[in-house]
Amino acid sequence: NYTIALPIGSSDHGQPGLLCTPTKPLDILTFFLLNYVAHAATVLTRPGERVDDYLVNVIGSLLFPSLGLYRGIEAILCGAIFVRSDDLRKAAKSGALCVVVRGADWRPRNGDLPSNVILKRGQSYEDKHFYEDEVPQQRQGHYRYKEEPVHLVTYSPPYMFNKFGCPVFVHRRIIHGTYILPEGYRFAIVPHDIQFQKAEDPSTSIKPTIEISTTYNIVKALIALAQSAYALTTLYRARGDQINQFGYAAFGLTVAPYAVMSIVNLIGNLCQPEYPSLYMVESSTMDEARRRGGFFKGDV
Template identity: 35%
Template structure:
């Protein structure tokens, strides 16, 4: 039995009787962009207390350079806080949802080169490395990589005097909620600001949720991307080689899969919780104040940082680069890196798009760490008001991200334009 189908002008099968390709409409190209690029970027893993501005910038960067969306997922996977059961404080700390007040002037920056042998600290006067013992009070040393971002949402309200800053609680800190009526005083500490008792109900609830909508979206996008990659086989690769527009989805598919794993391994914390430490008491004695913080027991055992492996941003970046190499392997495996009939412009933009996305997995982290700011005396959280320095931080962050995307995102924008032209040339195809 024969059927007669009326097809638009320009319809072709590219020599395959089982393929039907019709000229695309503008919304066909837009749908391809949205389903294969835009929606993937929205699944990027967010940090606890991450602000709206930083989230928006992360999504835009992941859209242009998918490697930047791999870095937070890699760091979250390394920390895997969801695997810690029965200890809400330890889980929140592993997720980087706990912070503390630290002295910022004079700065005592600690660079953990080898946690098993000791800590190299930078002297503020002559910038000479000094080897310190690996055992020290966890609230006394400010990590160079542990500074809390100015755009983060902090639970409660506080204002810090000059000379104090916010830092994440080290992973090596042993934390335990204070029981009712228990005096939180370290017997080995003689600081006058710690002589008063502090009380709190035992084991308060730390608000956290699993972002199942984002998880389901990531799963759906990863599935759709795999379908797009599958459909890229055959005539599309034979026509365009490794520059085939269907293969440009590979980095976004890998990003969604990695984000699925990261979202399963980490609950979402809408805010970062302050932990009361002797440094916070000292800050309050100098005119600062804090409310809504967590009270923990501080004793000689828990006050000492023991040798324990910690994950630095560099290690997360290395893992991010290794994971970002996966799309390159997929493209090579499907196309064998053959040119076929693709032009040099098509190959140049599509491969630059992929390669730049790989190496920006590390460079993107430096955009946030390079923004200089000081918490002390500048910002009051909890009531929605920001100081002039808070706005200066936002402006600096936006400008640095614009510069970052302008330098590295040119290939991505050019690649999207080339993909649109290839779709217009190749058509929207259906297997029949």
């Protein structure tokens, strides 16, 4: 027989073959860093997202791990990884392109020839009218034909509708280039399934090359892989009577949502590249905004 000296406080919690030693401060620090803090480093970044907005999302994902679930699923299902040799389509799949659209405060101006509008004519009616030169006793009245003003109703072009049936307007994003957006216009994210018509120079047969700056964050993917492995190991080692004592609040089970989200973020980082900013795309509405004093430089 051999006698092994164990630290004070060691216990098997009444289960043969189980040995629990007292927890050290380093063990607690490692548990929190590798299970919780490491997960915050795997949160996906939206194209053109500002640093302060990203930090808010990181803190939210640290407190509520399922907060970034939509970003991860969106990155996995966008299909950007399957696009080859076409940076424009890959950027559209990743939600990195924006276009000028009309806002709710847009109003027509004299001389405009607006597109994507519906002319709604009011109902006509007859109004009884008396002429001033008639003798009061002989006034019989005459009917005058009147028309209501024509109402101009704008609508978003069909190519701007996303899968939820409405445009996604740009808010607090970094947009590449220089622009002056006139009153009544806004930026909106280009839908994932949009089709493009590339501008070609008729004087030459050489097709233009469009390259958009992007990168795959391999470091973030490796952190997600390591965090997922450590969290799954923690779940596997959640033995003993901690579940009987604490139920679903057992510390070994608290890492489960973080492990799932890190796996989702890992796949999302591999499926969708990161873009430092949004990129403007030419459109007829952008030309309309230019005629109203808008200025756009750096569009693709």
